[in-house]
Amino acid sequence: MTPTTMISRRKLLITTAMATPVMVLGVPLLAQEPQRGGTLVQLVEDTPRHFNPAVQSGIATGEPGTQIFASLLRFDEGFEPQPYLAESWEMSQDGLKVTVTLVENATFHDGEPITSEDVAFSIETVKKYHPFTAMFAPVDSVDTPDARTAVINLGRPHPAIYLAMSSQLLSIIPKHIYGDGQDIPSHPRNTENVVGSGPFRLTEFNRGQNYILERYENFFIKERPYLDRIVTRIIEDSSARAIAMENGEAQLTAFESNPRDIKRMEANPNLEVTSEGYAGIGPLVWLAFNTKKAPLDDKRVRQAIACAVDRDFIVNALLLGTAAPTLNGIHPGSPFYNPDVDPYALDLDRANALLDEAGHAPDANGTRFSLVIDYGSEPTKPMAEYIRPALKKIGIDVSVRSAPDFATWAQRISNYDFDMTWDTVFNWGDPVIGVNRTYQSSNIRPGVIWSNTQQYESQKVDEIIAAANVENDPEKRKQLYFDMQEILNDDLPLYPVYTVPYHTINSTRVGNPPRGIWATCAPLDRVFLKS
Amino acid sequence: MMFTILQKVAYSGLLLLAVIVLNFFLLHAAPGDVADTIAQSMGGADAETMERIRADYGLDLPLWQQLLEYVTGVLHGDLGYSFFFNVPVTELLLERLPATLLLVITAQLLALTVGVLLGVISARRPNGLASHFVTLLALFGYSAPVFWTGIMLLIVFSLMVPIFPVAGMSDATLTGGWWAHAVDVAHHLVLPAITLASIFLALYSRLCRASMLEVLGSDYIRTAKAKGLSEGQVVVKHALKNALSPVVTLAGLQFSAVVSGAVLVETVFSWPGLGTLALQSIIARDTPTILGILFFSSLVVVVVNLITDMVLRLIDPRIRTGVA
Numbered sequence A: 001m002t003p004t005t006m007i008s009r010r011k012l013l014i015t016t017a018m019a020t021p022v023m024v025l026g027v028p029l030l031a032q033e034p035q036r037g038g039t040l041v042q043l044v045e046d047t048p049r050h051f052n053p054a055v056q057s058g059i060a061t062g063e064p065g066t067q068i069f070a071s072l073l074r075f076d077e078g079f080e081p082q083p084y085l086a087e088s089w090e091m092s093q094d095g096l097k098v099t100v101t102l103v104e105n106a107t108f109h110d111g112e113p114i115t116s117e118d119v120a121f122s123i124e125t126v127k128k129y130h131p132f133t134a135m136f137a138p139v140d141s142v143d144t145p146d147a148r149t150a151v152i153n154l155g156r157p158h159p160a161i162y163l164a165m166s167s168q169l170l171s172i173i174p175k176h177i178y179g180d181g182q183d184i185p186s187h188p189r190n191t192e193n194v195v196g197s198g199p200f201r202l203t204e205f206n207r208g209q210n211y212i213l214e215r216y217e218n219f220f221i222k223e224r225p226y227l228d229r230i231v232t233r234i235i236e237d238s239s240a241r242a243i244a245m246e247n248g249e250a251q252l253t254a255f256e257s258n259p260r261d262i263k264r265m266e267a268n269p270n271l272e273v274t275s276e277g278y279a280g281i282g283p284l285v286w287l288a289f290n291t292k293k294a295p296l297d298d299k300r301v302r303q304a305i306a307c308a309v310d311r312d313f314i315v316n317a318l319l320l321g322t323a324a325p326t327l328n329g330i331h332p333g334s335p336f337y338n339p340d341v342d343p344y345a346l347d348l349d350r351a352n353a354l355l356d357e358a359g360h361a362p363d364a365n366g367t368r369f370s371l372v373i374d375y376g377s378e379p380t381k382p383m384a385e386y387i388r389p390a391l392k393k394i395g396i397d398v399s400v401r402s403a404p405d406f407a408t409w410a411q412r413i414s415n416y417d418f419d420m421t422w423d424t425v426f427n428w429g430d431p432v433i434g435v436n437r438t439y440q441s442s443n444i445r446p447g448v449i450w451s452n453t454q455q456y457e458s459q460k461v462d463e464i465i466a467a468a469n470v471e472n473d474p475e476k477r478k479q480l481y482f483d484m485q486e487i488l489n490d491d492l493p494l495y496p497v498y499t500v501p502y503h504t505i506n507s508t509r510v511g512n513p514p515r516g517i518w519a520t521c522a523p524l525d526r527v528f529l530k531s
Numbered sequence B: 001m002m003f004t005i006l007q008k009v010a011y012s013g014l015l016l017l018a019v020i021v022l023n024f025f026l027l028h029a030a031p032g033d034v035a036d037t038i039a040q041s042m043g044g045a046d047a048e049t050m051e052r053i054r055a056d057y058g059l060d061l062p063l064w065q066q067l068l069e070y071v072t073g074v075l076h077g078d079l080g081y082s083f084f085f086n087v088p089v090t091e092l093l094l095e096r097l098p099a100t101l102l103l104v105i106t107a108q109l110l111a112l113t114v115g116v117l118l119g120v121i122s123a124r125r126p127n128g129l130a131s132h133f134v135t136l137l138a139l140f141g142y143s144a145p146v147f148w149t150g151i152m153l154l155i156v157f158s159l160m161v162p163i164f165p166v167a168g169m170s171d172a173t174l175t176g177g178w179w180a181h182a183v184d185v186a187h188h189l190v191l192p193a194i195t196l197a198s199i200f201l202a203l204y205s206r207l208c209r210a211s212m213l214e215v216l217g218s219d220y221i222r223t224a225k226a227k228g229l230s231e232g233q234v235v236v237k238h239a240l241k242n243a244l245s246p247v248v249t250l251a252g253l254q255f256s257a258v259v260s261g262a263v264l265v266e267t268v269f270s271w272p273g274l275g276t277l278a279l280q281s282i283i284a285r286d287t288p289t290i291l292g293i294l295f296f297s298s299l300v301v302v303v304v305n306l307i308t309d310m311v312l313r314l315i316d317p318r319i320r321t322g323v324a
Helices: A002-030 A059-068 A116-129 A238-246 A259-266 A299-308 A311-318 A348-357 A378-392 A406-414 A459-469 A474-491 B002-029 B034-041 B047-056 B063-075 B089-124 B129-143 B146-160 B178-216 B219-226 B231-269 B274-284 B287-315 B317-321
Strands: A039-044 A073-075 A081-083 A086-091 A097-102 A139-146 A149-154 A200-206 A210-215 A229-234 A252-256 A271-274 A283-289 A369-375 A396-401 A420-426 A494-499 A503-507
Touching: A039 A059, A039 A238, A059 A200, A059 A210, A059 A229, A081 A086, A097 A116, A116 A139, A116 A149, A238 A252, A238 A259, A238 B146, A252 A259, A259 A271, A259 A503, A283 A299, A283 A378, A299 A348, A299 A378, A299 A494, A311 A378, A311 A494, A369 A378, A369 A406, A378 A396, A378 A420, A406 A420, A406 B034, A459 A474, B002 B063, B002 B287, B034 B047, B034 B274, B063 B287, B089 B129, B089 B178, B089 B231, B089 B274, B089 B287, B129 B178, B146 B178, B146 B231, B178 B231, B219 B231, B231 B274, B231 B287, B274 B287
Parallel strands: A039 A229, A039 A252, A369 A396, A369 A420
Antiparallel strands: A073 A081, A086 A097, A097 A149, A139 A149, A200 A210, A210 A229, A252 A503, A271 A503, A283 A420, A283 A494
16 A cells, blocks of 8 residues: 555645645635535445435434435534524423424425424334434323424423434424335335435435435525535445545545545645534444453453553554544533543553552463453454553453454344453434443343443442433533543443544535534535535 | 256256355354344444344244245245345345446456457467566466555546546436446446456466467467468467367356456445445345345356356367267
């Protein structure tokens, strides 16, 4: 790969001088008046299983799904809800009723009006089939007093409900299509002749090649979307996507995480590269411990390992500085992130002292004990290899075990056949959706990946989670999660290390590039192409 | 001859059945299943969702029952439903087949023509400069990993000198008639076909060279020359026809290798063929799709071997009379 490196270095030298003024000029350019028309070529890695986000979460369906279907709310960069299909929303004093008023004249792509019936049907469907059951579990029923008003009745207060109404988490799907009695997860209309409620219509899908989205002329926000078409090309290979961005074949790609490709694209003056926009997805990488298996059942051992693993080295050397460090299992961009916990900075003396204290004296060769480390995805392989020399320094003999594919690894980890593993887990916006599952003792579920596979049990944490789940006061709720992170930082069932270096790359021709908290898994109705 | 062919067909049928049963058990021997990978694609799922997925796809049934249902289906021409994409496997395969055939056949023809040509050139003057150059090229093509060759071609011809598109089989933004589309596909085909051909080019050119050298030294060539035939006639009509036989045999045998090479090439160039589908479904543990692809590619290999056999009979009379 030497030629590649040489090219990018040369390019880097030539372009760094030019890059700065372009970026400065870029700010006033961004503020320019949006223009109608044009075709945006976007790149994605995976073919979606289908296009119905109500029954399929994840990025592959989320990127097109949020263009085809509208949600009730959208969220800005600061995690603040903004009107979308819902014009207004209100919670009753006791927090048990949420009343949502729909915008006027919203229609599905087949011209049928979007009514509160569809909202009720969508919530029911998501509650029943969406994998994130915590989102609408407290919903008892949805009343529809008139066509534009939906009243959501809750069995208990549920502060996470607003976030659960955003973007791909609650797509409003047509009852007159999906309510025909067929099984919704395998409904033929999830792929063919999809009738959505969002800014773009799906007009073509060539599995493994591309899908095409066309502007919906009667979208409920006047003048939007600005683009005529989005042609999305499915390119699995990360380097090929980078080349297509560099030579101008495409104008937008998101969820790019290969450090080398990111660096190369950063050096290109025609491209804007940013890691903004992923606080909602909240993708984190951590070193998880099997807390029921000796010697890792002793928190001093886990803390010692944390002190010997150099977070800065991983972020700056292994990831070329493309990722951000995280001290918690909550994304640093989340309002609930507690920045004041013990970072377990690299300190071998502290690590050795902790291991001595735990009674693991080194033998004649200086070895205290042996451990095996697994890793769940190819990008974390270098991190697994790094653990070996890092822990050697404190007398822990580590061997790396690789898995041929995801399913094999998932079976090992979820059936507790492991010591330590690198794991990549997403927050999905609110702790109720994507954080609690990792720590709740009730979520130790054999065979289920991304449950509490650490088998961590803490009555205190369980209590805090239960309290935060129903705490409608934002400040009090935040404090509860801050307390939880303190405890988790001390118990350390897992050692949070970095955020997945997801980046959005767009051509400088793209106006209003997607940022927010969901990156491209949010409506692109404001995106436009500069002439 | 008819009997031999029928016998071969019968063996092939048994072979295909064995392929299904063996692959079925191999796939199920691996830990984990499609419920895990669907959960992965969804960013996690709870126990109930995973149970529902397993029940929906009959993964909770005993293994022998799953196998029986599958084999019965295949015998009725039904390859089942893809777990991951929720469409009939046959539909998925037929969607992808043209792309792979186009790539594989183009690459194979390219490798054969250029390989034979290079082989003949270097055999004419075995110690000449051209011959050494061909040897070097062959060695390089054979030893360079195919994905590396692919990425290098991409960097040179899509990025540095952007004359070829990066990925895919067609430009979705293109408007125009079928001619414009055909040109567009051909344009997209150039780099993947060269990449795939590069591996086999080496093999064919070396084999053709060796076999030509052998033939050129034989008595009947001397006789032909003595009769006063021109150099070109001797080489093409007399020598090459005989020297070609091992090359064709190898090309037939290599067909399965071309198909597996296509997996890598398709991935690098996002060529929407069976190769990318195979890779995706293996990663997704989409058992019916993998079995379908394996069944189908075994079928292709078996058929190609039969055809090779017949072609050899045509170009080499020795096989026609002898026992096959």
